[in-house]
Amino acid sequence: MAFDAKPILQNLPGLPGVYRYFDEAGHCLYVGKARDLKRRVSSYFQKKDLSPRIAIMVSQIARMETTVTRSEAEALLLENNLIKTLSPKYNILFRDDKSYPYLKISAEDFPRVSYYRGGVDKKNHFYGPYPNSQSVKEAIQILQKVFKLRTCEGPVFKNRSRVCLLAQIGRCSGPCVGAINKEDYARDVARAQQFLDGKSEDLIQELQAKMLQFSENLEFEKAAVVRDQIAALSNVLHKQTVETTGGDVDADIITVAARGADVCVNLAMVRGSRHLGDRAYFPNIPKGQDVDEVEIFEAFVSQHYETMPVPSLIITDVPGEKEELESVLTELSERRVTVVHSPTGVRREWLNMCKTNADIALARHMAIEGSQLSRLKELCEVLDISVPNDDWMKVRLECFDISHTAGEATQASCVVYEGAGMAHNLYRRFNITGIEPGDDYAAMRQVIERRYLPVSRGEAELPTVVLIDGGKGQVKMAKEVFTELGLDTSVIVGVAKGEGRKVGLETLVFADEGREPLVLGRRSQALMLVAEIRDEAHRFAITGMRAKRAKTRNTSKLEDFEGIGPKRRQKLLNRFGGMRGLKNASIEDIAKIEGISRKLAERIYSQLHGQAPRVLQNTNES
Template sequence: MAKKIESASDVSDSRSKLLEHVSQLPHLPGVYRYFDVNGQVLYVGKARDLKKRVSSYFLKNLSSPRIAMMVERIDRMETTVTRSEAEALILENNLIKALKPRYNILFRDDKSYPYLKISNEATPRMMYYRGAVDKRHRYFGPFPSSWAVKESMQLLQKIFLLRTCEDSVFQNRTRPCLLHQINRCSAPCVGKIDSDAYLADIENAEQFLRGKQSEILKNLEIKMYDYSARLEFENAAMVRNQMAALSKVLHQQGMETSGDADLDIIAVVVEGGRACVNLAMVRGGRHLGDRSYFPNIFDAAHGSIGGEIEAEVMEAFLAQHYADQYIPSQLVLNVELDAPELMLAIMEQCGHKIYCIYQPQEQKRAWLEMAVKGAHLALARALSEQGAQQMRTRALVDVLDLEVEKLDELRIECFDISHTQGEATQASCVVYENHAMQSAQYRRFNIKDIVGGDDYAAMKQVLQRRFEHFSLKLDQSETLEEGKEPDARRKMPHVVLIDGGKGQVEIARQVFVEYGLDLSLIVGVAKGEGRRVGLETLVFVDGREPKELGKESAALMLIAQIRDEAHRFAITGMRAKRAKARQTSRLEEIDGIGPKRRQRLLTRFGGLKGVEEASVEDLMTVDGISRALAEEIYQRLR
C-alpha cells in the first residue's frame, strides 16, 4: 500500500512540474515534444504561439479521446523556439520522421517523385529523372508515377521528335538510329535537322508541358504557311505532321482541360479504422494520375482516433508531404480545413500564395470526384486483406473488453427480423468466427403464432429457440463421444448482436434472465440517422453506458459488416418464403405494374429472372415504363 501512495505522489509532483513548465513558456513560434515516464516520445507538434498551443492540451474538456489519453501519459515536455512558423513546420516534420511519435499521424517517407528533365546542352536531351534537382537544367513535374513520366515522354517523341539517347551515343552516331526511322526522333545527331529548328521543337515541348497547347498550334500553323510561301514544301509537310500529331494527342487526352493550371487534388476517406489519402496531380492542365497513401493513425492498444479525423489526416498530410516537395498554387480538397496557421507556414516556406478549393466546378469537380472514388477503392482493397480483418477483430475485443484467449476463437452471432407488412416473418442468425463469416453455420427461423409485424415477439421467439439449450435451469451433463466436435448450435457465442435499439435489446435481456445467461454478451446495434454506417450506437443491458464509436472505428466496421450480412440473409429468406406462399410474381408487389405492363416485361426479358437482371435503361425500353418506374423496379427486385 505504501508503494502505491508513493507512486501517486510521484505522479502528482510530475504533473505539477509539467504545468509549471507550461506556465513559463514564451509567446513565440516553436516545436514541442511530449514524453512518457519511460522517456518515449508521445507527440511532436508545432505552434505559432507555444504557450497558447501547449496550454490548450491541459484543459478539462478535450474533444478528442486520443488527445485526452495522450495527455494522461505525459510526464515531461521539451520545446524548441524558432524564428517563424515556417521553420517550426520544417523542424516538426523532421522530428516526426526521426522519432515516429506514437500519437502523431504518420505518413511513410516514400515521396521520391520522378520528373521529366530537359538538359541544358547545345542539343538538349529529354530524359526520365528522379533525385535532387539541379538548377542548370529544366525539370517538369513532379509526376505521381514513373509511368506518367514515360507516357509524357512518348507523347513528346511523337509530336516534337526529341532525342532521348545518352550523350556518349549521341556524339558517336554516323547514321540515324531506329527511332528516326519510326518518326520518333528528328536525328539531330547526324544533322537531319538544323540546330535552330531543334531548339524550336524543344521550346514547343516545354510549352506543351506548361499547358500552352493552343499557342503551340498557332505557332506551328504560322510556321507551316511560312514554309509554303517559300516553296519549302517538305519542311511544310513536316510541320503539318507535327500539327496533326498534336491535335490527335489533344483529342485523345480525355483528362485535358483548357489553361495551364498546376494543381493537386487531395481526397481523404476514413473507414473501418483506416484512412486513405488519394493525391492526384495536374500539371500544365494535364491529369497525370494519382497515388494513394495509408497513414498510421491508430494505436493498436487503444483503438481509434475520435473527432474530426478527416481534417486531422488532411492537415498532417499537407504538413508532412509538402515540407520538402513542390506545391502548386491551387489545392482541391474534399475536406474543409480550419488551419490558417498551417497554410501560412506552408506559403512562407514555398514563397507563393496557395488557394484551397473546397467546392470546385466543372473539370476540377470531376477530378475531385475521381480522387474520392480512387480513395474509396484503394481503402476497400486494403480493408479486404486478412490482416485488416484480424485488426478489426482485435479492435472489437478491446472495445467490448472481451476475455478471449485466441482471436481465432471469437464467435459472434447476429440476429435480425424481416417481414413485409407482417407477412412471411422470418428471423436470421449469422455467425462470425475465425475472422470470417461462416455461411455454413447460418440459420433461418420461421416465426409462428405471433401478431403480424410484432418484431419484439419475433425476436423473443428466435432467441428462446436458439438459447434454450444453454439454460442453467436444465441439466448440462450431456457428454460427447471422445474426439467428436460439438455441434455449432451447442457453442455459446462470445457476443450476441441484436439488430435494433433499446426495445429489441430489452427482449434479449428478458430471455437471458429467464435462462440465467450472462447479460454482458448482449450488444444492441441502434441505427443512426439515415441508416448510415458510422452513426450507430452500441446498446448494452448489463449497466454499461451506450457507445458511439464513429465511422473511423475498426470495431464498428466489423459490427456493421456482420449486421448487414444478417439483414441480407433475413431478407432473402423472407422473400423466398413469401413468393412460395403467394405463388405469384414479385412484379405484382410494385405499384404501377398492372397485368399488361407485367406481361410486357416478362415477354421482353423472357421471364422474371431476365427482368431482375435488366438495367434501368433496359427496363425503359418497354412500352409504358418511365425512368421513375424503371428505377423502382430495379431497386425492388434487388
C-alpha cells in the same frame, strides 16, 4: 503520479512553436506544432471532452518540452524534423521511400529527354515533379511522337553510324546521323518545353502560322510535317482527361478516404494546367487511434510540403482552418497560396476524380494488406511467435542473402518486411571484403556481425525473425555470431532450398537445439510469405552484385592505368563506346585519340590484353 502542467503553462508564450510530450521511460509520445503555444498546449490539460486516444496519451505524459520559433512555417519544418528523429508513438506518419520522378531535358547541343529521379540542378531543364513514373513515361512518349526528341544515352548517340529504329518509325528526328541540323532541333526542343509549360494553345497557333507560311512559299513537304505535328498534338490534348482553357495553373488536389481504421490520402497533381495523374499514400496510424480526417490531412500537408514545392493552388474537400493553412503555405513558399474547399467547373472535376481514385486505391490496399496480414499471422503461429496486443504492424522480419560470380564482387543484402509489407527504405547492401573468394560462410558471418553489432550495444532493436537464405551451415554461422554478441538465437530461421529449388519445397531450419526442421508444403501461406521475402533478398543482392561487378570490370582497369586521367579516360570511352569497344581497338585506333601518343597507346593496349603488343616491323629479308 499525474503530470502537473500548470507551472509550465503559466510561463508559455502565445507564440508559434513546437511541443513534445515524453513518458516516464523518456520515449517521445507526440510532437506537435502550434500558432499559439500557450493556447494549444493548454487545450490538452483543460478540456474534459478529449478523444479516447488523446486522453490515453495525456495520462502517459511525464515530461514536456517546447521550442519557440519565429513563424508557423518554421514550426512546421521543425515539427517534421523532430518526428523523423524521435519517432513519436501517437503521431500520424507518412512513410514513402521513393522520391518523385522528373522529366529531364539535358543541356547539350542536341538535348536528350529522359526519366529522372534525384536532386535537380540548374544546368539541365527539369519538369515535374510527376506523381508517378508512368506519368513521366507517357510524357516522354508524347515528346517522341510530336517533337521527335532523342532519348538515347550519350555514348550511343555519339557512336551511331546509321539511324535507329525510333527514327525509322518517326519517333526521333535522327540528330545522331545528321538527319536534322542543330537549329531545327533546338526549335523542336523549345516547342516541347512550351508544351511542358502548359502553353499548348500558343504552341498550336504558332505551328498553324508556320504551316501557312510554308504553304504560301510552296514548301508543301515542310507544311505536311508541321500539319502532322499539329494533328498529333491536338490528339494528345483531346485525350488529356481535363485541361483548363485559361491560364497556367499549378495545383495539388488532396482528398482523404477512410474505411474503419484504414485510411488513404490521395494527391493529384496539375502542372501547367495539365492533369498529370495522382499518387496514393497510406499513413501509419497508431493502433487504436480514432481516425480524424482533418488531423490526417494536416499531418500529410505538413510532412509532404517540407521537401516538395508548394503550388499556387490547393484543392481539397477536407474541412479545416482555410486562412491558417493558407498563411502557413504562403509563408513556406514565399508566394501567395490559395486553398479552395468548394471548387466549381473543371476544378470540381479534378476533385471528383481524386476522390474516386482514393476510394479505388484504398480498396486495393485493403485487399492486399488483408492477404499479407493473414500470411503474417499464419507464419507467427508456425514459428510460435507471440505478438503483444496483436500489433502486427510491429512484426519485423529481416532476410539475408549472399551473391557473387565465382567469388567476384561479393555482396550481401538485407531486406526488411515490416508493417505487413516490404519496407524498401530499410533495405541495406554490404560489400564483403577480406575473405576467401567464394566463401559464403565467411561472408554470412561478416554481414551478420556488421548488422547486429549495434543491437548488442543497445543502439538498435533485434527484429522479430532473422531469415537466412541457406541451410544448417549458414544457420550455424549466424548462431555463432549471435552467441558471441549475446543475442537471442531463437529468432534465427534458415530457409533451405528444396529439390530442384522449387518454391514450396523449402525446409525451415532453426538455430535452437532440439527443434526439428519444418517442412510446410506448397499450400502453406506462411511458406509463401517466407519465399517472397527470400526471393526479394536474392533479387536485391544480385542486382547490387551485378552493378558492382560491372563497375569493377568497366572502370577500374582504366582508372588504374598509368598516364590515364579522367579526361583521357572519358575520351577513350566516348570514342569506343565502352570497354568492349576499346578492347577490340588496335594500337593505331587508340593513338588517333587526341592527347594519346603512340607509346601510350601501346601501353594501354598491352595492359588491356595482359601482354606486350605485337607491332609489325619492316624487314629486308627476301
